[in-house]
Structures are given as structure tokens and as C-alpha cells.
Amino acid sequence: MKRVALPETAAETLFGNRDENLRFLEDNLKVRIKNDGPNLVVEGNGEGEDVVVQLFDQLGAMMKEGYAASPGDVRVAVQLLSQDPSARLRDFLMKAAIRGAKKVVVPRSLNQRAYLEEIEKNDMVFGIGPAGTGKCLSREALVLTSNGMIEIGALVSGTRTGEAVSTSLVIHGLEGPETATHVYDGGESDTLRIRTRLGYTIETTPEHPLLVLDATGQIAWRRADQLRLGDVVTLQRDQHFFGDKVGLGWTAQRHPNDRSSRPVTLETLDDDFAYILGLIVGDGCLTARNRVIVSSADPEVVAAFHGLAARLGLHVFPNFARRHDYVIASSQLYSLLEHVGLSLGTARTKRIPRALLAAPEPMVAAFLSGLFDADGTVDRRDGTITFSTVSLTLARQVQTVLLNFGIVAARAIKRGRYLGRPHISQRLTITGAEAVRFDERIGFRLERKRSRRRTARANTNVDLIPFVAPSIRAAMRSATLSHSEHKLFSDYRWARRRPSHEKLGRLVALLYDRGAHVSTLEPLQDLLDHKLLFLEVEHIKHSRAHVFDLTVPGTHSFVANGFVNHNTYLAVAQAVSSLLAKSVARIVLARPAVEAGEKLGFLPGDLQDKVDPYLRPLYDSLYDLLDYDRVSRLLERNAIEVAPIAFMRGRTLNDAFVIIDEAQNTTTEQMKMVLTRIGFGSKVVITGDITQIDLPTGRTSGLVEAIAVLSGVKGISFVYFDEKDVVRHRLVAAVVKAYDAYGAANAPSK
The missing domain is CATH 2.170.16.10 (Hedgehog/Intein (Hint) domain)
Structure with a gap:
């Protein structure tokens, strides 16, 4: 049994809401805690008792010096002291932040902090970490x-x-x-x-x-x-995770008795054909056998349909019985569209074609451009974008694909009348910042719709974060804000308004700049980091x-939040901080494109267009730390370069912060080439997980060999991450453990 003196003030802050932190300590450290006046009495195993005593002693001393503790400090402290009983909480909680332009990044374990310290001290650092977790999904997902x-x-x-x-x-x-x-x-x-x-x-x-x-x-x-x-x-x-299939391999064969139809050949999917598919799904139909029909009064849509016919050597005929119907009569084209997955049924059966669901991101964007050009509208007053369809399947698919692009669309039922009868359709609505993202990532091609978006006014954000007022108030108490800066928080601190992700990121950055303790910002930063x-x-x-x-290997659980900060993200944050402080002249981010293999040659566009999808995680980290426009400007002037490792051959990188991601998938030759490219004034951070090697059988990982060859070399540091550095929400470990036990007990026989 041990006794620990409580802080003279604000002890209830450490106890948490309804003493939940005390229960957390009891459950995780196998101790019993009783309140005895100004002291806590701790009973249990010796190690658990020591952690509780150290925790309250150190946090109490910091609070006496003016540190504004938060309930989250207790959980962080437990992890730190469990890993290292001699850990100094002061060093971790008060000196461990990295400042980006949009947000503050905080390491969440001793290893993560040590990782950043090694980056500061050494010119070459290897960060070697564990794999993440997977997720469980239901049939409709x-x-x-x-x-x-x-x-x-x-x-x-x-x-x-x-x-x-x-x-x-x-x-x-x-x-x-x-x-x-x-x-x-x-x-x-x-x-x-x-x-x-x-x-x-x-x-x-x-x-x-x-x-x-x-x-x-x-x-x-x-x-x-x-x-x-x-x-x-x-x-x-905002996953930006798409397929890579572009090959169609379609060469229609005419029947021996068919002397009238023209053969249609299309080897690969491209942006133009994807756009036309969007127009046909939106304004067309295939309900008449061997007839491809588009109904539109828009000259640009009609011209695009004529362009498809000309490309394939076919002809467009007007349907004189219906003024705005245009028809391509071709059994070959009809079979091709059936092959790529267009619905042959009525409007209620429409869906995104299979070939587009498996296509790379640029082609999916082109398809959506065609679909919204056909069935989308732009409000004249505020630029709100809407899309209407009678197909529930199509509406759900489009809503989900837009979410993959990072665009939030509201789906609702639209009731009206058509030809004198009740009519029900599905309507997607995109407003405010989401509409701006639509412009940037997909966009309209029809001039009249583009022009309305150019004059659009800002609209209400739908992507709002609730229940943050208490955390904002707690962080403000430890910051020094001017009168005008206080006004920026007024509506949010009292929950009169909910901040968007972008707004909350700017508020957190301001609080950090004005001296708010990192621990008080942690709950807010967690919400931003999750990108939920x-x-x-x-x-x-x-x-x-x-x-x-x-x-996935090692789990049967449904896990919706993995690492809060993983090793690559921390390295990118440190690189951005160094660039902003002008400690380096540029950042170079590279990773092997092993997933692409020989398929790169079949993808459309120039070489950068082909490899960008494989570098998307690095772009995502940049956009999370810097404004989109700022990243674009830095990329244009080569202050930031994102490229596959193969692009580094024959170069010398001076005055640069170089990060090699997914290094377990480098070959020995690539790793040696990268490490010998580093010039004066540069740092290089190599990150990877040696349990997740995707190289062909028989190929040695460059990271594995580097560990064997370079360990012990002065000036090169190795930091090894383990499961203790997979920092999740407090309940995730319990959920994963429970599902692991359930999966082991109920695993089907193989």
C-alpha cells in the first residue's frame, strides 16, 4: 500500500469525468485507489502502485508551476511510465510538439518522441515500425x-x-x-x-x-x-484509394451473316471515354436492343456524343419522334457498353459501370464529370451543386465515391410529379467547402455550369465537429490571447456554433502559437488527426x-481508428517544420511504386500522372499540414518534391530533408542508391515495416539489408517501433483484445 499527495488545486481534473480516470488506472494497473482526504491510497501490485505515485507526483509538481493539466494527461502518463518508470512527464508533455502551418503534431509515445530527437541529432535515421490493423465490414458495405x-x-x-x-x-x-x-x-x-x-x-x-x-x-x-x-x-x-485497371481488351467480332455493322475496337479505358460513359449513364439509355440513346438539349453534350461516334467510325441519327433524342445504332457499341457494366434496364437500375469502379482516380473523376454534366445542376444564387436520379443504387454509389475523393454530399428523397403522376427520386446536394473540393477534384466540363460555379458564394459547411466547446475552453485557459483573438473563439467556446475541420485546425494552431499547453490541445488535435x-x-x-x-492478419476486429500519428507522418511533420523554419531549402518525399510493377506503362498520362496514385499517402500528409494552395506553390517551385525512388537516380540532394517511405519495399540497389544521393546540409529519414514486404519472392528487402549493414555506423540512428507505439483511443485496445479472443474461439475450420 502506498500513499500519494494530491495536487492542492484541480485534482478533480486528473480524476476525469465521474472519476473515469481513477477507474482507468484501477483496470489497467490492477490496483485499488481510495480517496483519503488530501491523499490517495493505492493498493495492488508493486509496479502499478509505483506508476500511480509517479503519475500524481510529477503532474502535481507541474500543476504547482502553472501547468494546466487535462484528463487526457493521465492516460498518456500511464503509457509513458509503464514503458519507462524513469520517464520525465515534463519533457514529454511540455516540449514535444511540432508546428505545421495548419496544425500542431504531438508524438504520443516515448519511442515517437525519441524518434524526433534522433532526427534532430542525426543526419540519417531509420524508423522501423509495426503493421496497422484492419477492419470488418457488412455485406452492403x-x-x-x-x-x-x-x-x-x-x-x-x-x-x-x-x-x-x-x-x-x-x-x-x-x-x-x-x-x-x-x-x-x-x-x-x-x-x-x-x-x-x-x-x-x-x-x-x-x-x-x-x-x-x-x-x-x-x-x-x-x-x-x-x-x-x-x-x-x-x-x-478522403482515402483517394482507387483501382488501377485500364485495359478493356475489347474487339467485337461480327457475325458471319452480319455485313452491315462496323467492328468496334477499344483496348483501354481513357478519360474521354470515361466522360462519355458518365453522360450516357446520366442522359442516356440502352433499353432498346443495339441502340445507344442520349437525350439532351445541350449542344456540348450532343457534340460529345457525336465525338464518340466519330472516334469509333459510327454515325449519330436524330430521333424525329422525340426532338432531343440522338441514337447510335450499333450492336458492337451496345455489346461494348454491356461489357464495361452499363445497366441495360430502366433508369431505376442504373449504377456506376464495373469498369469505372475498377479504374484509376483520374478516370473516375472524368466519369463523375460526365454524370454531373448530364444530371447535375448548379444553383444560380449560391452555387449549390445537386445531382438527381431515380436509382437508389446509383445515388448511394456516387455518394460513397465522392467520399473517397474527400467530398461530402447530402442524400435525400425528392418528391414531385412527372407526367401527372407522383415521382420520387434521390438527390445529392454538395455545398460550401465541399462544392469547392468538387471543383478542384472533379469539376464540370459544360461551360454554363462552370460559369455558375465561378460566381458561387460561400455556403454553410456540412462537415462540422460537435461537442468541442469544453475542450476549447480548457485550451484557452492556458493560452495568452488578445481581446480580438478571444472574439474568434466566442461562438465555438460556448457551443453556439460548431467548427468545421479547417476552422478547428486554425483555432488549434492559434492556441498553440499563443502558448496553450500541448496536453490541453491533444483532445482537439485527436479529432483533426482522425479525418473522420x-x-x-x-x-x-x-x-x-x-x-x-x-x-486482416492479427485481428478479427472492426477498427475505425488506427495510428493517431505513425512514423512516416511524424517525419513529414518534422520536414515541414524544418522547411518553414528555413533549416532546409526543400523537402523530398519518395517511396517505391512496387504496387504498380509493369502496369505503369499502360496507365494514361505522363510519368508523373502514372506514379502519383502510388504517392498519394505522402500528398495526404502534406495537405494535412499545409494549405492546399501553399502545397501547390511549393511543388511548382520544387521546394517540395514527391516522387518514386527511381526518380532519384543520378542526383545529389543538398540542403534537403529527404524521407523514404515504405522502405521495406526497396531493393538492395535502390536503398544503396538513395543513401548515396545525400549531399551537404541534408537529412534523410527512412521509414518502413519489415513485416510488410511486398517484393517478389527471392528479392531481398533493401531495408532489411540496411539494418544488418549499417547498424553501429556512427551518425546513423535506428528507432524501432512496437505495439506500444500504436497509440489508439483508450477503448480500442480492449475492443481488439475482445475480438481477438472471440475470433480465436469461433474461427471457422480451415
Whole structure:
């Protein structure tokens, strides 16, 4: 038994809401804690007692000196002191931040802090870390995979209930691409259909945990059957993870008795054809056999349809019975469109063609441009973008694909009348900052719609973060703000308004600049780091459905938040900070494009266009730390360069901060080439996970060999991350552990 003196003031802050931190200490350190006047009495195992005593002693001393502690400090301190009983919380909590232009980045473990210290001290640092976790999805969920967007139920066929099928499909987790190992057929099950604000839906089993944001501003797990109307659930967004299939290999063969039809040949998908497919899905139909019909009064749409015919050596005929109908009569083209996945049925059966779901990002963007040119509108008053369709499947798919681009669209039912009869359609609405992102990442091609967007006024943001007022007030108490700066926080500190992600990022950056303690900013920064969309539950309905699990090595869990800060992100943050401080003249970010292999030659565009999709995680880190326009300017003047490792051959990199990501997939030759390119005044950080090597069988990883060859060389530092550095929300470890135990007990026989 040990006693520890409580801080004279604000001890309740450390206890947490309803003493939840004391319960956390008891559960995790296997101790009992009792309040005895000005002291705490701690009983339990010796190590646990020591951690509690150290925690309150160190935090109490810091609070006496004016440190504004937060409840989150207790959980961070437990992790630090459990790893290293001699850890100085003062050094970690008060001196560990990296300042970017948009946000503050805080390391979340001793290893992460040591990593940054080694980068400061050494010119060459290797950061070697563990793999992330995967996620479990239900049948209706659209999974982002290396083969494109696929319904999880379509990943297997002919399976029996309880059967697990092996797979090597690469899926997108929160930390990027990961390889799944099994798809599990759960058979028919009771489910809950959950619909949120903005019309996003998910169908899941009642016991399935979903990530929520509670009324205290904390991220927590909650079973689907424990959700109530008004609860705030989270969705992933802005993954930019698309397929890479462009080959069609289509050469139609004429029937021997067919002397009239012209053969149609199209080897690969391209932007122009993807755009035309969007126009046809929006304004066309294939309901008449061997007839491709587009109905439009827009000259630009009609011209594009004529362009398709000319490209394929076909002809367009007007339909005199319907004024604005234009027809291409071709069994060859009709079969081609059927081959790529266009619906042959009525408007209610329309969907995104299979070939587009498997296509690279630029072609998906071109398809959406065509679709919105056909069925999208721009409001004359404020530039709001809407898209209407009678197909529920198409509306849901478009909403999900837009989310992959980082664009939030609200989906709702539009009721009206058509030809004197009641008419129901689905309508997607894109406003404010989301519409600006649509302009930047997809855009209209029709001039009249583009012109309306150019004159558009700002609109209300839909991507808002609730329940942050208490955290904002806590952070403000430790900052020195002017009267005018206080006004910037007025509406948000008292919850009169909810900040957008961009607004909250700027408020956090200002608080950091004005001396707010890093620990008080941590809850706000966590919400920004997760890149989640927060939406209130509006409807819950009981149902039944065929359900599936998708698993990755080491977990059977549904995990919606992985690393808060991983080693590559920390390195990029340090590089940006160095560039802003003018410690280096430029940043060079590189990674191997091993996923592309020989397929690069078949992709459209110049070499940079071909490799950019494989470098997307590095771009995402930059855009998270700097404004989009600023990144663009720095890229234009080569102050930031993002490139595959092959681009570095024959160069010498002076006065640069160089980061090599995914280094486990470099070859020995590539690693040696990179390390010998470093010039005067430069730093190089090499990050990778030696358990996730994707090189062909028989090839040695350059990272593995570098560890063996360079360990012990003066001036080169190696930092090894382990599972303790996979810093998740406090409940995630418990959820993962529970699912691991459940999966082990209920794993299907193989």
C-alpha cells in the first residue's frame, strides 16, 4: 500500500469525468485507489502502485508551476511510465510538439518522441515500425480495394454459412493499403439499418461496435444496438484509394451473316471515354436492343456524343419522334457498353459501370464529370451543386465515391410529379467547402455550369465537429490571447456554433502559437488527426441480411481508428517544420511504386500522372499540414518534391530533408542508391515495416539489408517501433483484445 499527495488545486481534473480516470488506472494497473482526504491510497501490485505515485507526483509538481493539466494527461502518463518508470512527464508533455502551418503534431509515445530527437541529432535515421490493423465490414458495405470499389458480398461466391475463403486482396484501412487474408460468410443474421444526417447508411449486426463521438467530446466505441437517435457516429473519408485497371481488351467480332455493322475496337479505358460513359449513364439509355440513346438539349453534350461516334467510325441519327433524342445504332457499341457494366434496364437500375469502379482516380473523376454534366445542376444564387436520379443504387454509389475523393454530399428523397403522376427520386446536394473540393477534384466540363460555379458564394459547411466547446475552453485557459483573438473563439467556446475541420485546425494552431499547453490541445488535435466525418443518427430499423467479415492478419476486429500519428507522418511533420523554419531549402518525399510493377506503362498520362496514385499517402500528409494552395506553390517551385525512388537516380540532394517511405519495399540497389544521393546540409529519414514486404519472392528487402549493414555506423540512428507505439483511443485496445479472443474461439475450420 502506498500513499500519494494530491495536487492542492484541480485534482478533480486528473480524476476525469465521474472519476473515469481513477477507474482507468484501477483496470489497467490492477490496483485499488481510495480517496483519503488530501491523499490517495493505492493498493495492488508493486509496479502499478509505483506508476500511480509517479503519475500524481510529477503532474502535481507541474500543476504547482502553472501547468494546466487535462484528463487526457493521465492516460498518456500511464503509457509513458509503464514503458519507462524513469520517464520525465515534463519533457514529454511540455516540449514535444511540432508546428505545421495548419496544425500542431504531438508524438504520443516515448519511442515517437525519441524518434524526433534522433532526427534532430542525426543526419540519417531509420524508423522501423509495426503493421496497422484492419477492419470488418457488412455485406452492403462498399470496400475500397486495389481492384476498385467492391461490395464485400461480391468478394466471394458459392460459399456456405460459416465458411472462410482465403484472399490476398489489398484493402484500404485507416493507415493505407493492407492485405486481407479471409472473407468470412456469416449467413443470414438479424441486422440494424442505421441512417445518419446527410443520408449515409450502414447495415450491421446488433453487437457490432461502431465508433461514436460522445457528449463529452471523447471518441468511444458503442455497439450498434446501443445507439440512440441523436448519437454521433463516424465515417471514413478522403482515402483517394482507387483501382488501377485500364485495359478493356475489347474487339467485337461480327457475325458471319452480319455485313452491315462496323467492328468496334477499344483496348483501354481513357478519360474521354470515361466522360462519355458518365453522360450516357446520366442522359442516356440502352433499353432498346443495339441502340445507344442520349437525350439532351445541350449542344456540348450532343457534340460529345457525336465525338464518340466519330472516334469509333459510327454515325449519330436524330430521333424525329422525340426532338432531343440522338441514337447510335450499333450492336458492337451496345455489346461494348454491356461489357464495361452499363445497366441495360430502366433508369431505376442504373449504377456506376464495373469498369469505372475498377479504374484509376483520374478516370473516375472524368466519369463523375460526365454524370454531373448530364444530371447535375448548379444553383444560380449560391452555387449549390445537386445531382438527381431515380436509382437508389446509383445515388448511394456516387455518394460513397465522392467520399473517397474527400467530398461530402447530402442524400435525400425528392418528391414531385412527372407526367401527372407522383415521382420520387434521390438527390445529392454538395455545398460550401465541399462544392469547392468538387471543383478542384472533379469539376464540370459544360461551360454554363462552370460559369455558375465561378460566381458561387460561400455556403454553410456540412462537415462540422460537435461537442468541442469544453475542450476549447480548457485550451484557452492556458493560452495568452488578445481581446480580438478571444472574439474568434466566442461562438465555438460556448457551443453556439460548431467548427468545421479547417476552422478547428486554425483555432488549434492559434492556441498553440499563443502558448496553450500541448496536453490541453491533444483532445482537439485527436479529432483533426482522425479525418473522420461526424454525423448524427437519424433512423434505426431492425432488419435481416446476409453478413460477411473481412479480416486482416492479427485481428478479427472492426477498427475505425488506427495510428493517431505513425512514423512516416511524424517525419513529414518534422520536414515541414524544418522547411518553414528555413533549416532546409526543400523537402523530398519518395517511396517505391512496387504496387504498380509493369502496369505503369499502360496507365494514361505522363510519368508523373502514372506514379502519383502510388504517392498519394505522402500528398495526404502534406495537405494535412499545409494549405492546399501553399502545397501547390511549393511543388511548382520544387521546394517540395514527391516522387518514386527511381526518380532519384543520378542526383545529389543538398540542403534537403529527404524521407523514404515504405522502405521495406526497396531493393538492395535502390536503398544503396538513395543513401548515396545525400549531399551537404541534408537529412534523410527512412521509414518502413519489415513485416510488410511486398517484393517478389527471392528479392531481398533493401531495408532489411540496411539494418544488418549499417547498424553501429556512427551518425546513423535506428528507432524501432512496437505495439506500444500504436497509440489508439483508450477503448480500442480492449475492443481488439475482445475480438481477438472471440475470433480465436469461433474461427471457422480451415
